[in-house]
Amino acid sequence: MKKSRLLLVLTVLTYIFLVGPMLIMVGTSFSSTAAVSFPPTGFSLQWYEKAFTLPSFQRGFVTSLTVSLIGTVLAMLLGIPAAYAINKYRFRGKALVNGFFLSPTLVPALVLGFALLRSFIPRIGGSVYLGLVVGYTLIALPYIIRTTGSAMSNFDFSIEEAARSLGTPAVPAFFLTVIPNIRSGLISAFILAFINSFNDVSIGVFISSPGTMTLPTAMQSLIIGRMDPTIAAASVLLMLMTILLMTLSEKLLGIKLRR
Amino acid sequence: MALLELKNVSAGYGKNIILKDFCIDIEEGKLVSLLGSSGCGKTTTLRTMAGFIDVVKGQFLFDGQDYTRTPIHKRGFGYVFQSYALFPHLSVFDNVAFGLKRRHVNRTEIKERVTEMLTRVGLSGFEDRLPADMSGGQRQRVALARALVLKPRVLLMDEPLSNLDARLRVEMRVEIRRLQQEMGITAVYVTHDQEECFSISDQVAIMNNGRIEQMDTPMHIFNYPVNEFTARFVGFENFVPVTLENGRYVSASGTVFETDKTAPRLKAACRPDDLQLLPGHEGGIMRLRGEIVVATFLGKQMQYLVHTREGDFLVNTAAEALYAPHDPVTVCFPREKTIFTLDETPVTAP
Numbered sequence: 001m002k003k004s005r006l007l008l009v010l011t012v013l014t015y016i017f018l019v020g021p022m023l024i025m026v027g028t029s030f031s032s033t034a035a036v037s038f039p040p041t042g043f044s045l046q047w048y049e050k051a052f053t054l055p056s057f058q059r060g061f062v063t064s065l066t067v068s069l070i071g072t073v074l075a076m077l078l079g080i081p082a083a084y085a086i087n088k089y090r091f092r093g094k095a096l097v098n099g100f101f102l103s104p105t106l107v108p109a110l111v112l113g114f115a116l117l118r119s120f121i122p123r124i125g126g127s128v129y130l131g132l133v134v135g136y137t138l139i140a141l142p143y144i145i146r147t148t149g150s151a152m153s154n155f156d157f158s159i160e161e162a163a164r165s166l167g168t169p170a171v172p173a174f175f176l177t178v179i180p181n182i183r184s185g186l187i188s189a190f191i192l193a194f195i196n197s198f199n200d201v202s203i204g205v206f207i208s209s210p211g212t213m214t215l216p217t218a219m220q221s222l223i224i225g226r227m228d229p230t231i232a233a234a235s236v237l238l239m240l241m242t243i244l245l246m247t248l249s250e251k252l253l254g255i256k257l258r259r
Numbered sequence: 260m261a262l263l264e265l266k267n268v269s270a271g272y273g274k275n276i277i278l279k280d281f282c283i284d285i286e287e288g289k290l291v292s293l294l295g296s297s298g299c300g301k302t303t304t305l306r307t308m309a310g311f312i313d314v315v316k317g318q319f320l321f322d323g324q325d326y327t328r329t330p331i332h333k334r335g336f337g338y339v340f341q342s343y344a345l346f347p348h349l350s351v352f353d354n355v356a357f358g359l360k361r362r363h364v365n366r367t368e369i370k371e372r373v374t375e376m377l378t379r380v381g382l383s384g385f386e387d388r389l390p391a392d393m394s395g396g397q398r399q400r401v402a403l404a405r406a407l408v409l410k411p412r413v414l415l416m417d418e419p420l421s422n423l424d425a426r427l428r429v430e431m432r433v434e435i436r437r438l439q440q441e442m443g444i445t446a447v448y449v450t451h452d453q454e455e456c457f458s459i460s461d462q463v464a465i466m467n468n469g470r471i472e473q474m475d476t477p478m479h480i481f482n483y484p485v486n487e488f489t490a491r492f493v494g495f496e497n498f499v500p501v502t503l504e505n506g507r508y509v510s511a512s513g514t515v516f517e518t519d520k521t522a523p524r525l526k527a528a529c530r531p532d533d534l535q536l537l538p539g540h541e542g543g544i545m546r547l548r549g550e551i552v553v554a555t556f557l558g559k560q561m562q563y564l565v566h567t568r569e570g571d572f573l574v575n576t577a578a579e580a581l582y583a584p585h586d587p588v589t590v591c592f593p594r595e596k597t598i599f600t601l602d603e604t605p606v607t608a609p
Contacts, residue, residue: 090272156344158340162344164332165334166357166409167358170332
């Protein structure tokens with residue numbers, strides 16, 4: 001009895017520790033004064049209005065959305081064939097290839113961002129946009145390979161051979177058999193990789209220009225300049241988007257699992 | 260003329276070459292089984308014919324045409340997998356219709372042919388089921404229907420019954436044989452089950468180590484195995500090496516064996532059921548002196564392990580317990596039940 005009470009206290013403390021900052025953020029975002037304080041004073045939606053209308057946030061949102069989307073799509077185009085080869089074939093150095101593809105997770109994103117800034121951006125004529133796309137492709141790739149790879153590890157490749165023996169060339173056979181049967185893995189890989197890219201700060205902080213910066217970077221530069229509840233409102237919106245995407249992927253996977 | 264022909268084919272997985280200089284001829288309309296233990300190359304042979312494995316060296320002919328480099332999807336052979344490999348996301352109807360759709364057959368004809376094929380395999384009314392909602396036997400019928408609806412000239416089957424229970428296996432092999440004969444298909448059937456293979460095949464190729472040890476009708480293989488490997492495979496368990504001396508075959512202990520063969524070294528072989536025991540020690544042609552080691556009651560029969568100077572032999576006799584351990588006996592090789600195989604010399608396909 002005593003033991004379980006201790007457990008309860010610990011659990012509550014952990015929750016406060018985890019959820020507390022978010023609650024403060026949510027509270028602050030509805031504040032009617034410009035000071036970031038908790039508990040909030042009054043109630044207004046003015047900071048949300050500001051978050052939506054601030055030009056740097058608007059541009060940042062569009063930039064983040066496009067570079068994350070393009071990066072994730074590119075990572076899928078690279079990652080799905082890689083996962084396919086790793087799962088289907090036995091070849092020399094397979095473990096090495098596998099480790100190589102997952103290596104971006106071992107390098108801190110900060111280092112990746114710095115490396116891209118110093119060595120890659122100057123060579124491509126200083127295009128920040130392209131630099132971001134490449135950075136997010138790299139960040140997304142391991143997620144794509146791991147998630148689609150584990151979906152493929154449950155796939156019986158003789159199903160693909162069956163399609164071949166029934167008169168289907170190699171590429172259509174892949175799309176008619178492998179893809180439909182790993183669909184749930186593909187969706188969750190896409191959403192995971194996209195959220196990760198969209199919320200990333202480490203790469204965006206290095207690769208930015210006054211005209212082109214990601215939303216998290218725009219938010220960060222605003223914090224440095226001045227501190228008001230606009231940040232809180234934007235953060236709440238980002239949180240909501242993430243929760244929405246996560247729920248969506250759970251739902252989609254749930255439906256697939258029940259079949 | 261042979262419909263399927265592998266000519267001096269070498270094939271395998273990467274650097275692991277399983278078939279070396281492999282040859283086989285399969286005649287049109289026949290059901291030929293490839294029989295052997297795992298790793299003998301039977302599945303490799305089948306997958307090479309299907310095109311799933313690339314031929315490293317040699318030639319694969321189909322109906323006289325060179326098919327060595329023909330891509331899988333252009334061969335038009337039916338293939339039935341051990342795991343059935345049905346499309347899990349498609350209904351039974353769509354599974355069977357898959358090949359027809361790839362060939363752009365019009366919709367009415369697809370419906371007609373799929374319905375007819377499903378009726379033929381006893382699955383009409385199951386059109387809308389998903390494979391996951393079906394039993395093993397039903398899935399295998401779908402797999403057969405899916406391959407056969409395209410009316411292939413060749414059907415390749417890789418241990419299609421090994422995931423089914425014993426009763427269903429017997430039922431399905433009769434079914435496979437019926438469909439194969441009705442549709443006049445040439446079939447290659449891979450299995451490690453001797454009974455299954457003998458009951459269904461026109462011809463059996465016994466494989467070992469990437470080679471064919473013997474290829475013949477089931478009855479011929481059963482009665483006249485050409486070498487020790489095949490003989491052991493079909494139940495010959497007692498072997499006596501004999502050598503030709505002065506026009507007669509003599510065993511190591513000096514017993515004479517009689518045969519029309521002329522090779523310098525042979526092995527006399529006999530099944531446990533066919534050997535005979537006589538009480539006491541008696542000499543004579545094709546008789547060996549021995550002593551009972553173990554007597555085992557098998558229900559219908561008694562089995563004796565008899566020790567002789569030529570080694571130990573297994574003899575099955577009627578169920579009365581006539582002998583006890585240490586009893587002196589004579590093992591007789593009946594002339595009409597004794598075969599002579601070449602001694603340790605593998606024979607390749609004819």
